[in-house]
Amino acid sequence: MAGFISLGLFALLALTITWYGYRIYVRPGRIFEQVTGAGGAVATEGLVPETTVPHVIIRTVRLVGQRVPVSPQEASLARRELMAAGYRSEAALYTYYGLKVLLAAAFAVIAFLLRSQVTSVSTLAMALVVGAGFLGYFLPTFVLERMVAARQERLRNGLPDALDLLVVSVEVGLGLDQALQNVAQEIGIAHKDLAEEISLVALEVRAGKRRQDALRNLADRTGEREIRNLVAALVQTDRFGTSLAESLRTHADFMRIQRRQEAEERANKVGVKLVFPIFFCILPSMFIITGGPAMIQIFKNLLPLVRQSYMP
Numbered sequence: 001m002a003g004f005i006s007l008g009l010f011a012l013l014a015l016t017i018t019w020y021g022y023r024i025y026v027r028p029g030r031i032f033e034q035v036t037g038a039g040g041a042v043a044t045e046g047l048v049p050e051t052t053v054p055h056v057i058i059r060t061v062r063l064v065g066q067r068v069p070v071s072p073q074e075a076s077l078a079r080r081e082l083m084a085a086g087y088r089s090e091a092a093l094y095t096y097y098g099l100k101v102l103l104a105a106a107f108a109v110i111a112f113l114l115r116s117q118v119t120s121v122s123t124l125a126m127a128l129v130v131g132a133g134f135l136g137y138f139l140p141t142f143v144l145e146r147m148v149a150a151r152q153e154r155l156r157n158g159l160p161d162a163l164d165l166l167v168v169s170v171e172v173g174l175g176l177d178q179a180l181q182n183v184a185q186e187i188g189i190a191h192k193d194l195a196e197e198i199s200l201v202a203l204e205v206r207a208g209k210r211r212q213d214a215l216r217n218l219a220d221r222t223g224e225r226e227i228r229n230l231v232a233a234l235v236q237t238d239r240f241g242t243s244l245a246e247s248l249r250t251h252a253d254f255m256r257i258q259r260r261q262e263a264e265e266r267a268n269k270v271g272v273k274l275v276f277p278i279f280f281c282i283l284p285s286m287f288i289i290t291g292g293p294a295m296i297q298i299f300k301n302l303l304p305l306v307r308q309s310y311m312p
């Protein structure tokens with residue numbers, strides 16, 4: 001049994017390393033994007049790329065996800081989280097719930113097979129199986145939250161460049177729609193996620209949706225606070241007919257001041273955050289280096305004397 005478990009874990013690790021290497025380091029689609037300039041294209045794939053996982057597995061996961069009983073409110077919240085992470089297709093929701101169910105079952109089965117090696121108490125073994133099932137069920141949620149936070153950080157980091165380019169585009173005489181389309185094309189390589197979101201805004205406007213609604217959809221999709229502030233400024237400018245270039249420049253100055261204040265706040269917190277690493281990691285090493293040789297000499301010289309004193 002232990003041999004089969006070790007073989008299965010080795011195969012899982014090999015598949016994970018192969019997928020990660022293909023996705024990050026090889027990825028032929030990245031070369032095609034750089035050659036054709038498709039950096040600002042809108043991503044509509046599901047939660048698992050179909051080019052890296054067999055289609056049978058993807059279809060199985062989605063079929064399982066389609067049969068999971070989910071309330072409309074929970075499905076709406078999950079769909080919003082998936083959109084914030086960059087997955088906008090309808091199949092992503094089924095893939096998400098399918099992964100939750102299958103991982104819960106897989107973790108529970110693995111814990112059931114290993115229960116005899118972990119503990120001999122039946123109650124504790126059943127608690128281990130149930131806990132493993134819950135862990136597998138909530139693991140995709142944890143990963144999705146991390147993906148949303150990472151994507152929002154990428155959007156936040158690319159927003160200053162996009163805003164500066166938007167100011168330049170508006171000042172040379174372009175309208176807001178043309179300026180947004182130009183920004184999406186120019187920042188597609190450096191900030192792909194932000195380029196996709198801005199491209200969606202331009203596409204919605206070209207499809208006939210009101211500009212204010214398209215901008216509000218941008219804020220709802222991303223969930224990023226700074227993008228919400230920018231959208232509010234653009235909507236107010238469009239509603240009252242004020243100077244767009246002046247409004248964007250004022251907002252850019254406000255963002256620079258806010259970023260400088262946030263950087264100063266983080267710098268002031270560094271001293272407090274370093275207390276625990278210094279106390280638990282650095283000081284023990286310093287004590288061992290400075291006091292270790294002296295303690296060795298003390299034990300080396302005093303222990304024989306102590307033994308001799310107690311000997312009859």
